[in-house]
Amino acid sequence: MKTIYLLLTKSNSFVSKAIYYMTQDDYTHISISFEESLQPMYSCARKYTYTPLPAGIKNESLLSGFYLKNSSIPCALYRIKVTEDKYNKAKALLNKILEDEGDYKYNLMGLVLCHFELAYRRHHYYFCSEFVSEILAHSQILELPKMPSLMKPSDYLLFEELECLYKGNIHDLVQSRGIS
Known part of the structure; x- marks a missing residue:
C-alpha cells in the first residue's frame, strides 16, 4: 500500500477570510x-507570497514563501492508504498537469459558484479543492459525493477513509514531523 497526504489550512489571507466568511468552515485550503x-x-x-493573483498550479512549501511567513495558521494533516496502481494513476495525472503548468489558471468563478452549489467546470481552470478532488476522483481513490467543482476543503473531513495525523499549526507540524 502507498500513502497520499492531504493538508488542510485556514490562513489570514484576504481570500481565505472571504471563503471563511461565506462558509464558516474550519479549513479554506487543501x-x-x-x-x-x-x-x-x-x-x-497564489503564485506569489504577497499577492493572491496570479494563481494557478503551485508547488507549495512549508519551509518557504507563504507558509513560512504564516506558520501560525491552523492546519490538519490527513492520509489515505491506496493501492500502488491508484497511487501511480494519481501521480501520473499530477505529472501530466505539471508538464503544462503554465496553461492552468485559478478558477475564481468556479470558487464563487461552488458556494452556491453550482457546478462550473472550465478546461485548465481549478481552485484548490477542485484540483485535489479531480486527482483523487480520476484515480478512483475516493468516491466523491459531488462533482470536483463542488468540493470544498471541509468536505474532506467527512471521509472515513482519511486518517487524521495532526491538528495544530504549520510551525508545530513542521517541528513534529521533522520537515527540513
Whole structure:
C-alpha cells in the first residue's frame, strides 16, 4: 500500500477570510502530497507570497514563501492508504498537469459558484479543492459525493477513509514531523 497526504489550512489571507466568511468552515485550503515529508506538496493557489493573483498550479512549501511567513495558521494533516496502481494513476495525472503548468489558471468563478452549489467546470481552470478532488476522483481513490467543482476543503473531513495525523499549526507540524 502507498500513502497520499492531504493538508488542510485556514490562513489570514484576504481570500481565505472571504471563503471563511461565506462558509464558516474550519479549513479554506487543501493541498496534496505523495511524500511523507510533504515535500513537494501541490495545490491551485497564489503564485506569489504577497499577492493572491496570479494563481494557478503551485508547488507549495512549508519551509518557504507563504507558509513560512504564516506558520501560525491552523492546519490538519490527513492520509489515505491506496493501492500502488491508484497511487501511480494519481501521480501520473499530477505529472501530466505539471508538464503544462503554465496553461492552468485559478478558477475564481468556479470558487464563487461552488458556494452556491453550482457546478462550473472550465478546461485548465481549478481552485484548490477542485484540483485535489479531480486527482483523487480520476484515480478512483475516493468516491466523491459531488462533482470536483463542488468540493470544498471541509468536505474532506467527512471521509472515513482519511486518517487524521495532526491538528495544530504549520510551525508545530513542521517541528513534529521533522520537515527540513
